[in-house]
Amino acid sequence: MKKPVFTQIKGNSSGYWMLLALLGGFILTALGATYYMEHGGHYVTGMSNNIVWGMPHVFAVFLIVAASGALNVASISSVFAKTAYKPLAPLSTLLAVALLAGGLMVLVLDLGRPDRLIVAMTKYNFKSIFAWNIILYNGFFVVVGIYMWTMLQRSMNKYSKVAGFSAFIWRLILTTGTGSIFGFLVARQAYDAAIMAPMFIVMSFSYGLAIYMLVLMASYKWTNRPLGDATFKRLKNLLGVFIAGVFYFIVVKHLTNLYATEHHGVEAFILRDGGIYTQMFWYGVMLIGTVIPLAIIYHPTVGMSRSAVGVASLFVILGGLALMYVIIIGGQAYPLVLFPGKEVSSTFFDGMVNNYAPTLAETLLGIGGFAVALFIVAFAVKVLRFLPESLADEAVDPHHSK
Numbered sequence: 001m002k003k004p005v006f007t008q009i010k011g012n013s014s015g016y017w018m019l020l021a022l023l024g025g026f027i028l029t030a031l032g033a034t035y036y037m038e039h040g041g042h043y044v045t046g047m048s049n050n051i052v053w054g055m056p057h058v059f060a061v062f063l064i065v066a067a068s069g070a071l072n073v074a075s076i077s078s079v080f081a082k083t084a085y086k087p088l089a090p091l092s093t094l095l096a097v098a099l100l101a102g103g104l105m106v107l108v109l110d111l112g113r114p115d116r117l118i119v120a121m122t123k124y125n126f127k128s129i130f131a132w133n134i135i136l137y138n139g140f141f142v143v144v145g146i147y148m149w150t151m152l153q154r155s156m157n158k159y160s161k162v163a164g165f166s167a168f169i170w171r172l173i174l175t176t177g178t179g180s181i182f183g184f185l186v187a188r189q190a191y192d193a194a195i196m197a198p199m200f201i202v203m204s205f206s207y208g209l210a211i212y213m214l215v216l217m218a219s220y221k222w223t224n225r226p227l228g229d230a231t232f233k234r235l236k237n238l239l240g241v242f243i244a245g246v247f248y249f250i251v252v253k254h255l256t257n258l259y260a261t262e263h264h265g266v267e268a269f270i271l272r273d274g275g276i277y278t279q280m281f282w283y284g285v286m287l288i289g290t291v292i293p294l295a296i297i298y299h300p301t302v303g304m305s306r307s308a309v310g311v312a313s314l315f316v317i318l319g320g321l322a323l324m325y326v327i328i329i330g331g332q333a334y335p336l337v338l339f340p341g342k343e344v345s346s347t348f349f350d351g352m353v354n355n356y357a358p359t360l361a362e363t364l365l366g367i368g369g370f371a372v373a374l375f376i377v378a379f380a381v382k383v384l385r386f387l388p389e390s391l392a393d394e395a396v397d398p399h400h401s402k
Contacts, residue, residue, distance in 0.1 A: 004087040004388040004395065006152075009223050011382035016222075023375040030368020033361040034109040046357045051332045055358035056110040058324045059366025062207065063103030063373065064137070064178055065200055066320070068171040069208020069242075071096035071144060073235075075171070078147075078164025084234060087388040087396055088216070089164075093148040094386050095212055095377055096171075100140055102373030106366055129177065129184050136174040143170045152384060175201045182327065189266040190331030195256065199249040203320065206242035210316040213239065215377060217310055219387060228393035236309045240297040243316060247290050250323075262337075269334050269353075270326060277330035280322045289319010329356055 037045055047054040074092035077085035108117055124131045147163040150156040179200030182191040213235050220227040257263035270277055293312035302308045333354045381387055
């Protein structure tokens, strides 16, 4: 296998500048939505004192989880010594940092008072899982930034394996912390489960790789760089394994809850009686996010089509957003069980399903997070050498024969 040569993209075409302008337009729209919500208050959103995490949090948590998974490609090359993934590693680190930046942008702008972030950064309550995550997110930028440096700076290459191993451990801890936000909330029956942490780790593998594949295929198609079948097949088969892994954890989580009588109510709500949440689970998560992508990826002919696999990757992302919606918003919609075994009714709507309808402003803010991440990637590949000149089979596959 030849040593990969990394170069910047020229980025002088009208298409490139149109892409930046489009992404910039989404970012400005998201900032406008933030201005509207900040001055109108949460009253102008679908959120309330019953459902305090809304559509922005769906996008934010998804992007944060996907950021950890996007680093998986680089981890495979350095931690597990798979040389075939080495040419793909720099873009993996860039996408990981960009996705985390986009997710945190949504999270910070949804605070209502973004300036209050200073309090979160200077005063820590170490009994709070949220305080732990502030440290983990900041540390991720530092650790992955150093890892990126060891790959881009030739004199630092000798430290790449150590930096990669550190980034691998940090990302596992980060995703564990994100999943534990829900796993530690014992008051919510839809959240209270130790399996949340490992489930979020496997979810990160799937969602991060799906985004990585779309970015990689688009980058090489739009810059007319060769992307060989060996790399394509390797990544798409890995994506299939991760999709199946997410499916496994979802099934185990719900079967475990169904075994415990105390969770029968919330399981019936999510799986059968929850209206939009039930529909999003079965059609969004199971059908669009799992069955269709697996059918495409493992089909003997359709699975060889890059366009079809691109559609499968997009469906994985949509299914991931649907799953986050069911977990985050569906979990809050189900009423709190204040007195187990008793029916509760009051003027404060205790015991009733909480209503939530996302507004346009919330959705635009969430989409803005994706735009920020993609803008960072599009700009960075122009100024720094993140992409190999060629990923053709003869350049990356040691067993390739002409």
